[in-house]
Amino acid sequence: MFHLNRETDADWWEVEALYDLCFAPGREALSSYRLRDGTLPIAALSQVARDRDGILAGAIRYWPVCVGERPALLLGPIAVHPTRQGEGLGGYLIRESLALAPGLGWNRVLLVGDAPYYQRFGFRPLSGVEMPPPTNPKRILGMSLAPGAWDGVQGKVTRAPSQAEP
Numbered sequence: 599m600f601h602l603n604r605e606t607d608a609d610w611w612e613v614e615a616l617y618d619l620c621f622a623p624g625r626e627a628l629s630s631y632r633l634r635d636g637t638l639p640i641a642a643l644s645q646v647a648r649d650r651d652g653i654l655a656g657a658i659r660y661w662p663v664c665v666g667e668r669p670a671l672l673l674g675p676i677a678v679h680p681t682r683q684g685e686g687l688g689g690y691l692i693r694e695s696l697a698l699a700p701g702l703g704w705n706r707v708l709l710v711g712d713a714p715y716y717q718r719f720g721f722r723p724l725s726g727v728e729m730p731p732p733t734n735p736k737r738i739l740g741m742s743l744a745p746g747a748w749d750g751v752q753g754k755v756t757r758a759p760s761q762a763e764p
C-alpha cells in the first residue's frame with residue numbers, strides 16, 4: 599500500500615533522483631522543461647507516494663502554463679520506481695492529484711506523453727496547441743476538468759508567472 603502526500607521541500611532531491619532514474623539522461627533538455635524554468639511546481643497538486651516503510655515509490659508534479667492567454671495545468675513529470683511499475687501506482691497518482699485540481703480552480707490540463715497510456719484517464723490529442731519545439735504534436739494531450747474547458751483554447755504554450763493561479 600502506498601500513501602500519497604503533498605511534496606515538500608525535503609522531498610525535492612529524492613524526487614529529482616527518482617526522475618533521473620526513470621527518464622533517459624538529459625531529461626531536462628526536453629522542450630517541456632523550458633516551460634518549467636524559473637517557475638516552481640504547483641505545491642498543492644504535486645504528490646509523492648511512499649510505501650509503509652517511507653520508501654519513495656512514485657511522484658508527480660504539475661506546473662502552471664498558459665495556452666494562448668488561458669491558464670492550464672502542465673502534468674508531469676510523473677514517474678514510478680522501476681520496481682513498483684505496473685501495480686497501478688501511476689494511475690493512482692494521476693487520478694488522485696487531478697481530483698484536487700478543480701477545487702483549486704483549474705479546469706484544463708495538458709501533457710506531452712504516450713496516448714496509449716494517458717487515454718485511459720481521459721486524455722485526448724489537442725489540436726492547435728503548440729508546445730515549444732521540438733515536440734511531436736501527436737504527443738500533446740489534454741483533458742477537460744470541467745465541461746468544454748478546452749473549447750476554443752488554442753495557441754502557443756508558454757510559461758506562466760510563478761505561483762500563478764488559474
Ligand SMILES: CC(C)(COP(=O)(O)OP(=O)(O)OC[C@H]1O[C@@H](n2cnc3c(N)ncnc32)[C@H](O)[C@@H]1OP(=O)(O)O)[C@@H](O)C(=O)NCCC(=O)NCCS
Pocket residue numbers: 620621676677678679682683684685686687688689690710711712714715
Ligand atoms: C509511465 C509510468 C509513470 C506508469 O506508472 P505505472 O505505475 O507503471 O502505471 P500503472 O500501473 O498505472 O499502469 C500500468 C499500465 O500502463 C502501461 N504503460 C505504462 N507506460 C506506458 C506507455 N508509455 N505507453 C503505453 N502503456 C504504458 C503498462 O503496460 C501497464 O499496462 P496494463 O495495465 O495493460 O498492464 C511509469 O511506467 C514510469 O515511471 N515510466 C518511466 C517515466 C515515464 O515514462 N513517465 C511518463 C512520461 S510521459
